[in-house]
Every structure is written in C-alpha cells, then in structure tokens.
Amino acid sequence: MPTIRQQIIDLLSEEELNARDLSQALSIMEKEVYDHLEHIERTLSRQGKKLLVTPHRCLNCGYTFQKRKKWSKPGRCPECKEGHISMAAYRIVSL
C-alpha cells in the first residue's frame, strides 16, 4: 500500500490537479493536502522530479498569488478585495 505522499506524487505525475481534487481522490482534508505538498516539494528533487505550481488567481481582476508562503487558498484578493479566487493547481514533472 503506497503512502499518501506517494499517491499524491503518482496522481500529479499523471495530470494537473488542485487541492480539492486531491483531497477527494485520497479522502483526506484539503489542509492535509497542503501539508503533504509542502513536504513533497522539499523532497522531490532527490527523485529527479519537480513540483510545478499554477498559483492561486483572482477571478475578478486576474491577480496571481505568486509569492505566497502559505499553500492554502487565500480568502480575499489584496488588489480588488474580492473573494472569488481560483485554486492553485499542481503537476509533477521529471527533470
């Protein structure tokens, strides 16, 4: 039985997914997905792979959260103050 982290790596090697997709596929909470992703990003280079992130994006003004330290989806856009934010998506590629 592969670990949750290995399952996340396998899923993201197949297709681009967001935290909600992963939480549903693995029956874990979104917050746990972000914790795993943070760890995966740190350890992935040892396997000759890289985590690509399409950042969270404001659906109202197009602002992207490029330099965000926290992984979870922000509640509100700092530019237009709207709360319609699209979730970041993740993909794993071999280097």
Ligand SMILES: [Zn+2]
């Ligand atoms: Zn905005």
